[in-house]
Amino acid sequence: MPFPFPAGAVRLAAAGACALALTTLPGCSDGGGGGGDGATEPASRSPASAGTQVTIKDFTFQPASLTVSPGAKVTVVNKDSTTHTLTASKGGSFDTGDIAPGRSATFTAPSTAGDFPYTCTIHPFMKGTLTVE
Numbered sequence: 092m093p094f095p096f097p098a099g100a101v102r103l104a105a106a107g108a109c110a111l112a113l114t115t116l117p118g119c120s121d122g123g124g125g126g127g128d129g130a131t132e133p134a135s136r137s138p139a140s141a142g143t144q145v146t147i148k149d150f151t152f153q154p155a156s157l158t159v160s161p162g163a164k165v166t167v168v169n170k171d172s173t174t175h176t177l178t179a180s181k182g183g184s185f186d187t188g189d190i191a192p193g194r195s196a197t198f199t200a201p202s203t204a205g206d207f208p209y210t211c212t213i214h215p216f217m218k219g220t221l222t223v224e
């Protein structure tokens with residue numbers, strides 16, 4: 092017993108139904124739609140959380156905002172030609188002390204969640220924020 096009508100006709104009929112119900116049936120996208128807005132991939136845009144390292148370069152903390160886990164070890168690399176520190180602005184939560192040019196130091200992030208602004212004690216205009224969460 093053959094099909095009552097060719098498979099192609101069935102497919103066309105189904106596509107027509109989908110076109111009619113396009114706004115209510117999300118499953119109707121049949122591949123070659125060519126709508127134009129198919130590529131909406133969510134871009135991962137939080138490189139700051141990729142590592143627990145702060146680089147000091149050109150008198151700036153890079154990244155200026157770093158998010159870490161409570162008690163995380165954070166490495167600070169000084170790529171400038173002058174000595175810097177990374178020091179909590181209040182409460183003395185953390186302090187690398189002097190980091191000579193080309194050297195690095197490590198400090199331990201606070202064990203409590205919150206935002207912890209820090210600075211360089213030698214160059215107070217240098218600012219950054221450590222977020223613990």
Ligand SMILES: [Cu+2]
Nearest residue numbers: 175211213214
């Ligand atoms: Cu400095």
